[in-house]
Amino acid sequence: MVKSSLTEDRVFNTITVVLLAIVGITAVFPLLFVLSMSVTPYAEVLKNGGFIVIPRSVTLEGYRQVLSDDHIPRAFLVTVFITVVGTAINLLLSFLMAYPLSKKTLPGRSLLLMMVLFTMLFSGGMIPTYLIVKATGILNSVWALIVPSAISAFNLLIMKSFVENLPEELFESARVDGAKEWRILFQLVVPLSVPVMLTVGLFYAVQHWNTLLSAIMYVNDRSLYPLQVVLREILVGAESLDLVEAGAKIPSETFKMAAVIISTLPMIIVYPFIQKYFRKGAMLGSVKG
Amino acid sequence: MNKKGIMTTMLASAMLAGALSACSGGNANSNNQGTPETSGGNAAEPVEISIMLQAAEPLPDNYFMIDELEERLGVKLDIQTYLPDDYTSKINTGLASDSATDIFFLSDRNMFNKLAKQGVLFDFDPYMDQLQPTVDFVGEDNLVKGQAAGKQYGIPQTARAYQYSLWARQDWLDALELAAPTDLEQFQEVLGAFRNDDPDGNGKKDTYGYSGRPNEALGPLFGAFGTTYPGYFYVKDGALVNSLYDPAMKDALAYIKGLFDADLIDPEMLGNTKLQHKDKAFQGQIGMLYFNWPNIAREDKIQEYKTVNPDAEWVQLDLPQGPGGQYAYYDDLGAATVAAFPKSVEKDPAKVEKLIELLNYVSSPEGSQLVMYGLEDVHYEIKDGEIVPVSDEAAVQEAAFTYLFQFTGRDEMVYLKSKFPNQEAAYTFANEMPLLPVYNSFVDNPEGYNAADASRYMEEELYKFLYGKRSLDEYDDFLNTLETTFGYKAYMDAAEQQLTELGILE
Numbered sequence: 001m002v003k004s005s006l007t008e009d010r011v012f013n014t015i016t017v018v019l020l021a022i023v024g025i026t027a028v029f030p031l032l033f034v035l036s037m038s039v040t041p042y043a044e045v046l047k048n049g050g051f052i053v054i055p056r057s058v059t060l061e062g063y064r065q066v067l068s069d070d071h072i073p074r075a076f077l078v079t080v081f082i083t084v085v086g087t088a089i090n091l092l093l094s095f096l097m098a099y100p101l102s103k104k105t106l107p108g109r110s111l112l113l114m115m116v117l118f119t120m121l122f123s124g125g126m127i128p129t130y131l132i133v134k135a136t137g138i139l140n141s142v143w144a145l146i147v148p149s150a151i152s153a154f155n156l157l158i159m160k161s162f163v164e165n166l167p168e169e170l171f172e173s174a175r176v177d178g179a180k181e182w183r184i185l186f187q188l189v190v191p192l193s194v195p196v197m198l199t200v201g202l203f204y205a206v207q208h209w210n211t212l213l214s215a216i217m218y219v220n221d222r223s224l225y226p227l228q229v230v231l232r233e234i235l236v237g238a239e240s241l242d243l244v245e246a247g248a249k250i251p252s253e254t255f256k257m258a259a260v261i262i263s264t265l266p267m268i269i270v271y272p273f274i275q276k277y278f279r280k281g282a283m284l285g286s287v288k289g
Numbered sequence: 290m291n292k293k294g295i296m297t298t299m300l301a302s303a304m305l306a307g308a309l310s311a312c313s314g315g316n317a318n319s320n321n322q323g324t325p326e327t328s329g330g331n332a333a334e335p336v337e338i339s340i341m342l343q344a345a346e347p348l349p350d351n352y353f354m355i356d357e358l359e360e361r362l363g364v365k366l367d368i369q370t371y372l373p374d375d376y377t378s379k380i381n382t383g384l385a386s387d388s389a390t391d392i393f394f395l396s397d398r399n400m401f402n403k404l405a406k407q408g409v410l411f412d413f414d415p416y417m418d419q420l421q422p423t424v425d426f427v428g429e430d431n432l433v434k435g436q437a438a439g440k441q442y443g444i445p446q447t448a449r450a451y452q453y454s455l456w457a458r459q460d461w462l463d464a465l466e467l468a469a470p471t472d473l474e475q476f477q478e479v480l481g482a483f484r485n486d487d488p489d490g491n492g493k494k495d496t497y498g499y500s501g502r503p504n505e506a507l508g509p510l511f512g513a514f515g516t517t518y519p520g521y522f523y524v525k526d527g528a529l530v531n532s533l534y535d536p537a538m539k540d541a542l543a544y545i546k547g548l549f550d551a552d553l554i555d556p557e558m559l560g561n562t563k564l565q566h567k568d569k570a571f572q573g574q575i576g577m578l579y580f581n582w583p584n585i586a587r588e589d590k591i592q593e594y595k596t597v598n599p600d601a602e603w604v605q606l607d608l609p610q611g612p613g614g615q616y617a618y619y620d621d622l623g624a625a626t627v628a629a630f631p632k633s634v635e636k637d638p639a640k641v642e643k644l645i646e647l648l649n650y651v652s653s654p655e656g657s658q659l660v661m662y663g664l665e666d667v668h669y670e671i672k673d674g675e676i677v678p679v680s681d682e683a684a685v686q687e688a689a690f691t692y693l694f695q696f697t698g699r700d701e702m703v704y705l706k707s708k709f710p711n712q713e714a715a716y717t718f719a720n721e722m723p724l725l726p727v728y729n730s731f732v733d734n735p736e737g738y739n740a741a742d743a744s745r746y747m748e749e750e751l752y753k754f755l756y757g758k759r760s761l762d763e764y765d766d767f768l769n770t771l772e773t774t775f776g777y778k779a780y781m782d783a784a785e786q787q788l789t790e791l792g793i794l795e
Contacts, residue, residue: 070350233372
């Protein structure tokens, strides 16, 4: 009996490991492919039928081109700026709204929540939104990439349910000790909400890092283009013109893939550091109560 | 503590934002400074002109052409470039919010008609006298391409040379001891040999006869039957014919289906939306290709396929002769990229004057030379009366972007000759491809006819016929559905009537 359950365990474990390994490989494989393409000369790629997994000859030419490119380093700075500042604004505003909404005693709470929920389901559409951004006077500035998306309804609700689940007794004892509302907020609620802050912060940061459409719509000044816009131009640009302009320079595959790596790397690096909070934050918000 | 932290972050971000905007502001200023000085006696404030361009890649920073045009015309230019995918939505939001650029370009006739009907485009009619130099440059006959409802809402650019032709692996033909095909029968034989007789000698059946983009590659085959892709209007024996209803269409479909049935055509052809077919061809999987010369004949491209296989040799082939003659593709006579202004510029006569001056300038011998080649002795030299690029590679690269400023087009053959002296044979060959003249762009869609839906249906059914998913016996049923469900009958009637009114049909 014991023996057979051990074999069962072993079979189960083997299957689990194999399955997870397959899932892991399918996740890593595209990354590896892009990485290999970015360091292999394009002629070499073509020789191998356009498919390289382990590079045989290595060139850093693609990276040299990316880093000496007119647009990519500046776009990188813009993206870092909107990610850092944007996320800070997101967290501040979202939290300042999530906290009061988490209080069941707030007058008109359900109406406010309805209004928040409404924006999750319906939006004004492209042109009306554009008109609002224009009327606000932030068109063609980095603020057009930050302000219109300052609060995401979804993230707000995650924060709200997290704060809702903090024990009410804590606040009461703080009040008994004579703490005022602001002090409760900043010295009690905020420190306790670090996991959800980091989780939601990561959501926001990734969203900012991937800013694409709003930049295309609201920004005309090329020097304010974030990374993804420039990256897309590199990746699909030369191929999207119907009649290829005879003089147009077509970026090499190596250059394209190097650009992909450079623009993805920061997020890949940040992920593992936030991941532990990420799990904790998502769990705490949903289960505890 | 936390409060302080947040305040610091906000302060820091505000400072950073300031630094960023100062940065871009600084650029604009330095551009600005050059203008008043050099334009000398011109009015104090240069007129600001914004232009939206479709570009595959961004302009380099501080591009010389902008400075040059600003200086020569006493204007301040704001050049915005977008990918074709974004361009349309930028125009739409721009016009809807009254913030469109002063010049933009429309290459989709349906969109041009729609905007003209909405009354958001500038009417050039009162200014045609002033635009005479531009009109001379683009050609009086061409003007009709920029007209809607009898009014001149756009200035068409000169036509570009046709770039596509049949390309084949000469070394494969040699290895199989085959001659270049001249008729449809030989064409099929050659494709068959490319597929079945192991042209690359690797002992594997891993090659295909033919590939290209789905909306281009079949052009020469339809052309051999004297027709073209479904849904195009042309004149045959003095009568207006839509290729859908041309009896030759069924014959062409039957022939092309034969090629698909024999598995001679790249099985992934429908997925070739970008450069996949070229890559496959360069990798030695395809024997014949219908594609444009810049992607095959430019030195960098030759080097690309030579690296894969030093013996590879791509040559241009004549079109196969069929019962309906030889056509490579169709040529939509009414289609052109047109330059348009938003109606709102009417309020600013000084600006209108400058805009017209700009169009006239890039159409003048001096201006046209500038936007074609750049600056003399910087980007090009004149040797024996001919314009040749300078030997400095960086300067040639810089001049590669001048095409964006050819607002009214260019003298194509002269331009290509000086920019691509080594590819002359290739582009001359492609430009001489016989094209079937079609009139679709002259037809304004009738109310209720959804062109996008109808053409999607046509395309889907076309490939169902070719891949044998639907029997050709059902062709008439297909037409019937198209006429009734998709309103094609109304479109046909409208086309007949409009083309007669325009004097294309007697």
